[in-house]
Amino acid sequence: MHVVIMGAGVIGTTAAWYLLQNGHQVTVVDRQHASAQETSFANGGQISACHATPWANASTPKQIISWLGREEAPLLVRMRFDPQLFSWGLRFLRNCTDARAKRNLEKALRVAIYSRDCLRNLRDELDLSYDHSTRGILHICRNEQDMAAVEKASAQMQEYGLNRRLVSHEECLEIEPALRSSNAPIIGGSFTPDDESGDARKFTESLSAHCIAKGADFRFNTTVTGLSRDHGKITAVHTDAGEIKADAFLVCLGSYSPLLLRPLGIKLPIYPCKGYSISIDTTGHSGAPETALIDDSVKMVYSRLGTQLRVAGTAELDGYDLRMSPRRQQLIVDKALELFPNSGDRANIRFWAGLRPVTPDSAPILGGTKYGNLYLNTGHGTLGWTMSCGSAKAVADLISNKSPDISLTGLGIARF
Numbered sequence: 001m002h003v004v005i006m007g008a009g010v011i012g013t014t015a016a017w018y019l020l021q022n023g024h025q026v027t028v029v030d031r032q033h034a035s036a037q038e039t040s041f042a043n044g045g046q047i048s049a050c051h052a053t054p055w056a057n058a059s060t061p062k063q064i065i066s067w068l069g070r071e072e073a074p075l076l077v078r079m080r081f082d083p084q085l086f087s088w089g090l091r092f093l094r095n096c097t098d099a100r101a102k103r104n105l106e107k108a109l110r111v112a113i114y115s116r117d118c119l120r121n122l123r124d125e126l127d128l129s130y131d132h133s134t135r136g137i138l139h140i141c142r143n144e145q146d147m148a149a150v151e152k153a154s155a156q157m158q159e160y161g162l163n164r165r166l167v168s169h170e171e172c173l174e175i176e177p178a179l180r181s182s183n184a185p186i187i188g189g190s191f192t193p194d195d196e197s198g199d200a201r202k203f204t205e206s207l208s209a210h211c212i213a214k215g216a217d218f219r220f221n222t223t224v225t226g227l228s229r230d231h232g233k234i235t236a237v238h239t240d241a242g243e244i245k246a247d248a249f250l251v252c253l254g255s256y257s258p259l260l261l262r263p264l265g266i267k268l269p270i271y272p273c274k275g276y277s278i279s280i281d282t283t284g285h286s287g288a289p290e291t292a293l294i295d296d297s298v299k300m301v302y303s304r305l306g307t308q309l310r311v312a313g314t315a316e317l318d319g320y321d322l323r324m325s326p327r328r329q330q331l332i333v334d335k336a337l338e339l340f341p342n343s344g345d346r347a348n349i350r351f352w353a354g355l356r357p358v359t360p361d362s363a364p365i366l367g368g369t370k371y372g373n374l375y376l377n378t379g380h381g382t383l384g385w386t387m388s389c390g391s392a393k394a395v396a397d398l399i400s401n402k403s404p405d406i407s408l409t410g411l412g413i414a415r416f
Contacts, residue, residue, distance in 0.1 A: 001247035003399065004029065004237050006224050006260070009040040010204045010388045012252035015377055016211045017122070018396035019250075026216040027244060028208075029237065031223040036204035039254050039384060042277050042352035043200055044312035045303030046292050047119060047386050048137050049112035050164050050192035053153050054104040054362035055381075056095035071327045074299040078318040084258070085317060088271040091360035091416065100361070102156060107363040107410050109160045112383060114406045115390025116194065122389055128206050131305040132198030135291045138167070138175050140189040142297035147188055150296055154190045164192040176291040183338045189296070197292035197303040199310075200385040219244075224253070227264060227374075234374045248373045248399055254357040255320070257378040266369055269416050270379045272320055272355035277312035278332050279305075279352070280344035287342025298335050309343050311336040315356075315382075324353045356382050360416075366391050367398060367412040375399055376413060 001024050005012045008030035016026045032038065067073030077085075095104060122128065141147040154164045168188050173179050175191055212218060219241070226238040227249065236243040251257050255272035282288040288309045293302040300313030313335075314328050329351050337346060358381040359365060365379040377395045380387050394404035 001025070002027070003248045003250060004244055004246040005250045005252055006237065007252035007254065008032070008035040008208065008218060008220070009038060009252065009254065010036060010200050010385055011254065011377055011380065011392065013204045013208045013211065014388045014392035015250055015252055015396055016216050017207055018393045019399065020211060020214045020216055022396055022400040022402070024400070026211070027246065028216060028218045029222050029224055029239060029244065030218070030220055033220050034205065035208040035218070036201040039354040039356060040200045040204050041354060042279060042310070043275070043354060043385055044277060044301040045197050045199060045305055045310045045385070046137060046301055047116055047196040047198065048294065048301070048383070049109060049116055049162055049386060050137055050139065050157065050190070050195055051294060051386070052105060052108040052112050052157070052383060054095065054101050054108065055358070056092050056104070056360060056362065057101035058096060058098045060096050061093065071325065072331050074313070075315045076317070076328070078316065080319070082319060085271055085319070088269055088360060091269050095361045103410070104361040104363055105156055106160050107361070108383065109157060109162060110406055111364060111387045111390050111411070113161060115387045116196070118389035118393050126207070126210055128203060130198045130203035130206060132196060133290070133292060133304060134196050136191055136193035137195035137197070137292045137294060138172060138189060138191050139294045139296050140172055140179070140186050142185050142187065144187065146297045150190050162192065163194050164190050167191045176289050176293060178287050178289040178340055178343070181287050181340070181342055183341055195292070197305070199305045224260060227260070229264060229371060233372050248375065250375045250377060250395065250399065252377045254378060254384070255355040257357065257376070264371070266413070268365060268379065268413065269360050270357045270365070271317065273358040273381070274316040274318055274322065274353055275312060275356050275382065276314050276324060276328055276332055277310060277352050278329070278336065279350040280309040280311065280336065281307060281348050282309050282344045283307050285342055285344050287340050288344060289340060295335070295339060300332065300335055302336070302339070309340070320355065322353055322355065324351060356384070363411060364391055365411065365413055366395055367408050369413060
C-alpha cells in the first residue's frame with residue numbers, strides 16, 4: 001500500500017521505518033525543514049519505562065490545588081477560557097483513582113517495555129549512534145513523602161515486569177558519583193538498570209536518512225491543512241503544496257492531532273502540555289552525571305548526551321503558546337546546578353520548550369478510527385521517545401493486517 005504519515009518527529013519517523021519494513025510505499029509530510037524539529041528536538045532524552053506512572057492518580061487533585069497560582073510549581077495551569085482544556089480536565093479527574101491509575105500504568109508500561117526492546121533491536125540492526133547510554137535510570141528522592149511514592153510505584157511496576165529496585169542514599173552515590181558534590185538532600189530512590197537515554201533528535205535524523213535510502217518520500221516545508229473523505233474512507237491529504245492521495249493515512253502530529261481531526265468528527269482528548277529543557281555544555285567540567293536521573297521531588301530529568309547535560313522538567317497547561325516563562329527557565333537552571341554544581345557554565349546554557357501531547361489517562365492513542373483507512377499514533381505525553389519504536393511497530397503491523405506483538409486493548413480511541 002501507499003501510506004501517508006503526517007508528522008516527521010520521532011513518532012512519525014519510526015512509523016515510517018516499520019511500514020517500509022512491511023513492504024509499503026511511504027510518504028511523510030511535515031511543516032518543518034527537517035525531521036525532529038518540534039517536540040522531539042530537545043526533550044529530556046530518556047527511554048524511561050520507569051517514568052510511566054500516570055499523572056492522574058488519587059493524590060493528584062490535592063497536589064494541583066496546592067500548586068495553583070505558583071509560577072514555580074511543577075504543574076502550572078494558566079487560567080483561561082479554554083473549552084478543550086475544560087473537557088480534557090474532566091476526563092483527567094475521572095482517572096484520579098487508585099484503581100484507574102493502576103490500569104493506566106499497565107497500559108503505559110505495556111508499550112514502554114516493548115518499545116525499549118524494539119529500540120535495541122533497531123539500534124543493533126542499523127548501527128545507529130545518538131549519544132545513547134545503557135547505564136540505566138536512577139530515581140532520587142529528597143524527602144520521605146516522595147520516597148514512599150517511589151516505593152509504591154516500584155512495587156506496582158515490578159508486578160508488570162519492570163526491573164526496578166529500591167536503593168539507599170549510599171547506593172545512589174555509588175551509581176552516580178557526581179551526586180557526592182550535590183547541595184540537595186538525597187535520602188534514597190530507585191534504580192531501573194534496563195532503561196536508557198539518548199538524543200531523540202539525532203536518533204530521528206539518522207533513522208529518517210535510513211528511511212529515505214529505503215525509498216521513503218519525506219516532504220518537508222509542507223503543511224497539512226486537511227483530509228478528504230468519501231464513503232467512510234480518507235481519500236487524500238490536503239497540504240499547502242497540493243493534495244496527496246494514498247491507500248492509508250497515519251496521524252502522528254502529537255498535540256496538533258486533535259486540530260486536524262476535529263472537522264472529521266473525531267474528538268481526541270489530547271491537550272498540549274508545555275515542557276522546558278536546558279542544555280548545559282559540560283566541556284571542561286568534571287561534575288556532570290554519566291547516569292540518567294529523575295529527581296522525583298522536583299519532577300525533573302537529567303541525561304548526559306555527549307558533551308551536553310540535558311535537563312528537562314515542568315509542565316505547563318497554556319494551550320499552544322510556546323513562549324517560555326523566565327522564572328520557570330531559571331527554576332530548572334537553579335535546581336540543576338543545586339544537584340550538580342560543577343556540571344557546566346551557568347552563562348553557557350541553551351533553553352528550549354516543546355508541547356507534549358497528554359491524554360487524560362497518560363497512555364497513547366494507537367490504532368484505527370471510524371474511517372477504515374485512517375490510523376492514529378499519537379498522545380504519548382512525556383513518553384514519546386520512550387514509546388516511539390514500540391508504538392510505531394505495533395501500528396505498522398496493524399495497518400499491514402498483521403497481529404501486533406503486544407495487545408492494543410485499552411489503547412484505542414474507543415476507550416474515551
